Amino acid sequence: MIEFIRIRPEQMRSEFCRILRKHGFDEDEAIGCADIFTLNSLDGVTSHGVNRFPRFIKNTMEGFIRPGSKPSLISSFGATEQWDGNLGPGPLNALFATDRAVTLASASGIGMVTLANTNHWMRAGTYGLRAAQQGNAMICWTNTCPNMPAWGAKDARLGNNPCVFSVPFGDSAVVLDFAMTLFSYGKMENYRNAGKKLPFPGGYSTTGTVTNDPSEILKSWRPLPAGYWKGSGLSLLLDILAAVLSGGKSTHEVKSCSSEYAVSQVFIAFNLKILHNCDSVNDTISAILGDLKKSIPADEESAIRYPGERIEAFRNDNQVNGVPVDKALWTSICSL
Amino acid sequence: MIEFIRIRPEQMRSEFCRILRKHGFDEDEAIGCADIFTLNSLDGVTSHGVNRFPRFIKNTMEGFIRPGSKPSLISSFGATEQWDGNLGPGPLNALFATDRAVTLASASGIGMVTLANTNHWMRAGTYGLRAAQQGNAMICWTNTCPNMPAWGAKDARLGNNPCVFSVPFGDSAVVLDFAMTLFSYGKMENYRNAGKKLPFPGGYSTTGTVTNDPSEILKSWRPLPAGYWKGSGLSLLLDILAAVLSGGKSTHEVKSCSSEYAVSQVFIAFNLKILHNCDSVNDTISAILGDLKKSIPADEESAIRYPGERIEAFRNDNQVNGVPVDKALWTSICSL
Numbered sequence: 092m093i094e095f096i097r098i099r100p101e102q103m104r105s106e107f108c109r110i111l112r113k114h115g116f117d118e119d120e121a122i123g124c125a126d127i128f129t130l131n132s133l134d135g136v137t138s139h140g141v142n143r144f145p146r147f148i149k150n151t152m153e154g155f156i157r158p159g160s161k162p163s164l165i166s167s168f169g170a171t172e173q174w175d176g177n178l179g180p181g182p183l184n185a186l187f188a189t190d191r192a193v194t195l196a197s198a199s200g201i202g203m204v205t206l207a208n209t210n211h212w213m214r215a216g217t218y219g220l221r222a223a224q225q226g227n228a229m230i231c232w233t234n235t236c237p238n239m240p241a242w243g244a245k246d247a248r249l250g251n252n253p254c255v256f257s258v259p260f261g262d263s264a265v266v267l268d269f270a271m272t273l274f275s276y277g278k279m280e281n282y283r284n285a286g287k288k289l290p291f292p293g294g295y296s297t298t299g300t301v302t303n304d305p306s307e308i309l310k311s312w313r314p315l316p317a318g319y320w321k322g323s324g325l326s327l328l329l330d331i332l333a334a335v336l337s338g339g340k341s342t343h344e345v346k347s348c349s350s351e352y353a354v355s356q357v358f359i360a361f362n363l364k365i366l367h368n369c370d371s372v373n374d375t376i377s378a379i380l381g382d383l384k385k386s387i388p389a390d391e392e393s394a395i396r397y398p399g400e401r402i403e404a405f406r407n408d409n410q411v412n413g414v415p416v417d418k419a420l421w422t423s424i425c426s427l
Numbered sequence: 428m429i430e431f432i433r434i435r436p437e438q439m440r441s442e443f444c445r446i447l448r449k450h451g452f453d454e455d456e457a458i459g460c461a462d463i464f465t466l467n468s469l470d471g472v473t474s475h476g477v478n479r480f481p482r483f484i485k486n487t488m489e490g491f492i493r494p495g496s497k498p499s500l501i502s503s504f505g506a507t508e509q510w511d512g513n514l515g516p517g518p519l520n521a522l523f524a525t526d527r528a529v530t531l532a533s534a535s536g537i538g539m540v541t542l543a544n545t546n547h548w549m550r551a552g553t554y555g556l557r558a559a560q561q562g563n564a565m566i567c568w569t570n571t572c573p574n575m576p577a578w579g580a581k582d583a584r585l586g587n588n589p590c591v592f593s594v595p596f597g598d599s600a601v602v603l604d605f606a607m608t609l610f611s612y613g614k615m616e617n618y619r620n621a622g623k624k625l626p627f628p629g630g631y632s633t634t635g636t637v638t639n640d641p642s643e644i645l646k647s648w649r650p651l652p653a654g655y656w657k658g659s660g661l662s663l664l665l666d667i668l669a670a671v672l673s674g675g676k677s678t679h680e681v682k683s684c685s686s687e688y689a690v691s692q693v694f695i696a697f698n699l700k701i702l703h704n705c706d707s708v709n710d711t712i713s714a715i716l717g718d719l720k721k722s723i724p725a726d727e728e729s730a731i732r733y734p735g736e737r738i739e740a741f742r743n744d745n746q747v748n749g750v751p752v753d754k755a756l757w758t759s760i761c762s763l
Contacts, residue, residue: 171535173703341711383577386581396579398664
């Protein structure tokens with residue numbers, strides 16, 4: 092079992108900044124990346140926050156992530172732009188692409204930006220939240236290395252290709268951030284680290300039986316797609332679209348998960364202000380969520396929530412009390 | 428058990444045409460609708476082809492579907508247009524919206540058309556195939572009446588909101604057409620009619636236990652979302668986006684499934700010809716599918732297929748041998 096300590100977000104951010112500067116990122120890049128890793132941790136997504144930070148530094152040292160590298164425009168047409176991420180830091184490339192898509196959408200109602208040759212964007216929801224702050228709905232996704240077998244297959248040839256659907260709501264957003272596996276790798280690692288079983292069978296053991304033991308699935312690389320054939324099919328289509336629209340690599344070209352780099356991403360922003368009924372967007376969403384909340388729970392333990400509903404509670408708690416971090420992990424981060 | 432006869436597609440189409448003309452559709456509308464119901468049946472999707480035709484006529488007689496009604500423009504901005512479907516026949520409205528989105532995409536790279544107050548579009552894949560014929564990728568979806576409980580809930584407040592992701596490929600397309608329930612209602616009806624159990628638990632019985640008996644789930648209205656909380660979350664976001672982007676009704680406003688009408692739909696077309704790498708689109712898709720096909724099957728019964736792969740085989744077989752139709756159903760259709 093892991094011993095957790097709570098780290099204040101300011102301390103976390105400043106430690107990340109120090110390490111990023113030491114590894115070749117300029118001040119703006121270091122602040123930008125440190126902000127994202129800290130915010131993801133604050134929001135409770137430590138799997139793509141503090142827990143993932145050492146790997147980000149490792150990938151930088153290996154040359155997969157290139158400090159100082161900025162996106163460059165490949166082509167543009169109407170409301171669309173294709174950019175080369177030039178292997179720059181994934182979260183900064185993705186924020187840039189989000190903001191460009193929002194800009195295109197302000198001129199055309201809808202805007203699409205694609206990134207080829209970019210890197211892992213960490214938490215997918217970050218970009219849905221960013222678009223929401225600017226009053227935009229967003230659909231965005233990334234492909235990944237091959238980490239999920241197709242439905243009916245043993246060997247991982249599809250990515251889990253995290254995908255976001257988001258809309259602004261009040262001061263925050265409704266943000267659906269989901270990988271194509273039933274349980275994301277980060278989630279399975281959290282369960283394993285806590286010594287817990289998954290609440291549902293999430294993949295196959297190394298001996299080929301369906302299991303809810305996360306450590307077995309993390310060894311076998313045979314997670315189940317969400318919705319079986321449906322998650323498998325959606326993964327395939329997201330990969331095809333990412334590769335085709337960006338002109339970048341598809342999952343089978345990314346090849347290795349130990350050194351995943353040069354992935355492809357798509358960002359589609361929807362400017363809600365230009366809509367005929369824009370005044371009522373928030374009311375419409377409020378009424379839909381209000382109806383959802385009237386649902387009769389299946390049992391006493393069931394809670395009916397909308398995607399992203401708990402972000403604020405996590406953020407507020409962690410802001411006040413600090414982010415829970417594996418003590419050994421934090422010690423090793425501080426030595427980077 | 429049902430006795431099947433095989434009906435030649437020309438006979439089916441001409442019978443549909445006759446009945447549609449009799450129920451107030453003009454010649455163009457009748458031909459347009461008959462084509463879609465026949466093609467869906469030819470492609471093996473009888474649940475949204477011949478099997479659904481009597482309900483389409485019933486909904487027309489009830490006044491939910493209005494012959495002669497055409498879409499009217501509500502607003503347009505840049506690469507986006509909002510249309511009112513005016514309760515016209517859903518498949519024709521959806522074809523119209525697909526073609527408009529393709530036209531917008533030819534000017535702007537990407538184009539979005541929304542429909543408020545439209546009707547059931549039958550088979551979602553129809554519109555992905557139509558966009559593909561014009562060299563466009565497409566993402567489109569519809570909301571529905573409340574026919575699926577949210578994850579953790581007993582009562583159906585979400586729709587199963589069928590969604591399409593498609594890309595042209597060779598002379599055809601890769602078309603993912605999926606409802607948010609693990610098994611669509613049409614699929615569950617097919618299993619029930621064939622006296623078969625579902626291959627996986629697909630929902631709850633009327634007494635609240637998880638079951639693979641399709642007739643129990645069709646009674647309880649408690650299908651499981653695909654990927655549990657993931658299908659539930661995606662259903663919610665598709666509904667919010669459909670309502671907000673179109674200005675039309677959301678699932679909770681559609682209310683009744685016995686007389687579902689005035690749904691909202693979104694069509695996003697992607698013009699692949701304007702892309703920097705457009706020459707290689709087909710090669711890229713071919714390479715991705717080629718890699719997928721190298722998958723090691725999990726067991727002897729597993730086949731690794733891409734979405735839409737079997738359409739051509741169904742179509743060719745049914746073209747030559749006729750579409751398999753429930754004999755009693757066909758007799759009742761001929762009496763309409």
